[in-house]
Amino acid sequence: KQEVTQIPAALSVPEGENLVLNCSFTDSAIYNLQWFRQDPGKGLTSLLLIQSSQREQTSGRLNASLDKSSGRSTLYIAASQPGDSATYLCAVSTQGGSEKLVFGKGMKLTVNP
Amino acid sequence: KAGVTQTPRYLIKTRGQQVTLSCSPISGHRSVSWYQQTPGQGLQFLFEYFSETQRNKGNFPGRFSGRQFSNSRSEMNVSTLELGDSALYLCASSLGGRINEQFFGPGTRLTVL
Numbered sequence: 001k002q003e004v005t006q007i008p009a010a011l012s013v014p015e016g017e018n019l020v021l022n023c024s025f026t027d028s029a030i031y032n033l034q035w036f037r038q039d040p041g042k043g044l045t046s047l048l049l050i051q052s053s054q055r056e057q058t059s060g061r062l063n064a065s066l067d068k069s070s071g072r073s074t075l076y077i078a079a080s081q082p083g084d085s086a087t088y089l090c091a092v093s094t095q096g097g098s099e100k101l102v103f104g105k106g107m108k109l110t111v112n113p
Numbered sequence: 114k115a116g117v118t119q120t121p122r123y124l125i126k127t128r129g130q131q132v133t134l135s136c137s138p139i140s141g142h143r144s145v146s147w148y149q150q151t152p153g154q155g156l157q158f159l160f161e162y163f164s165e166t167q168r169n170k171g172n173f174p175g176r177f178s179g180r181q182f183s184n185s186r187s188e189m190n191v192s193t194l195e196l197g198d199s200a201l202y203l204c205a206s207s208l209g210g211r212i213n214e215q216f217f218g219p220g221t222r223l224t225v226l
Contacts, residue, residue, distance in 0.1 A: 013187075032213060043156040044202055044217040088141070098209055099215060100140045100169045 002027045002094050006104035014112050021075040021107055023090035028068045029069060031093040034101065035064050035075050037086040044089065050076070080111045115140065117206050117218035125224045131192040134221045138185050144168075145187040146215065147179060150201040159202075162187055163209050175186030191223075201224045 003026045013019060015106045023033070036044040048064040050073070056065040063076040073090055087108045091101040093113045118137045126132050138145050138191035147159040158171040179189040185206075191198055200223050205215040 012126060032216065036217070038160070041201075041222075043219040044205075045120075046214060046216055049214045091156075093213055099144050099161045099163075099205070099209065100158050100171070101148075101156075101205075101215065103145075103148075105155045 002030075002092060002102045003090055004090060004102050006088075006090060006105040006107045009084060009105065010108040010110075011087050012110040012112065013080060015108060017111075019077040019080050021088050021090075021109070023073040023075070023104055025071045025073075025092050025102075027094060028071050030068065031091060032085070033064075033066055033073050033092050035062075035073075036089045038106070039086050039088060043058065069078075070080070080109075082111050082113050083098060085109055087113050117204060117216055119202075119204050119218040119221050121218065121226075123222045125226065127192050127226050128196060130194050130196055132223060133188055133190045134193060134204075134223075136187045136189075136203055136204030136206075136218060138173065138187070138204075139216055142206035142208055143185055143218075144207045144209035145181055145185065146205045146207075147187070149173075149191050150204065151180060151204055156203070159189065167183070168221045192206075196224045196225050199223060 011075045035047040041085040050066045061078040089106040091103045117211045144163045146161040150156045161169040165181045174194045201220045203220045204218045207215045
């Protein structure tokens with residue numbers, strides 16, 4: 001059974017820091033991995049998707065890497081801003097052709113001005 | 114292009130009642146998935162529909178059911194509501210193809226009294 005873990009559960013940092021968010025999964029036979037952000041009481045916003053054949057993806061100040069063999073992904077946020085404050089979730093898809101995602105519990109990020 | 118929409122946004126029901134939630138996917142998307150989000154369990158997969166057929170199902174009791182229409186809109190129904198069904202119900206859509214990037218709606222907040 002696939003399990004996804006995000007540690008720590010919460011992080012508070014001053015504005016301007018470069019951040020690394022971690023995600024680990026138990027079964028390396030994933031199809032893709034997706035990072036989301038969720039603002040309080042809202043839905044999920046897709047940030048980056050990495051297919052199993054890829055090593056990393058970049059979008060603006062965000063960079064996500066994937067190491068399937070070790071069961072890990074990291075989301076790098078450069079020059080953090082207060083607007084980055086949210087809960088960040090990673091999720092893996094383990095069945096090609098199926099949309100089922102297995103989520104971690106998320107990491108609540110607070111960026112202080 | 115309009116995003117995923119969900120109606121209603123908020124619902125209050127009492128135990129024993131039933132409820133129907135609606136999801137309209139992004140235009141052109143053929144896959145719709147449903148998730149339940151609670152503080153204790155996080156995000157859990159309910160089921161996925163593709164071209165009006167249920168393609169995958171999570172570990173929820175039979176009180177939870179869904180369907181998809183020919184225009185890809187989807188509904189989920191919960192019968193005989195229990196207090197533990199209080200949650201944010203999220204719908205996600207995707208093309209259903211190889212990329213499988215999923216886009217989420219704002220969710221329906223269900224409170225069972």
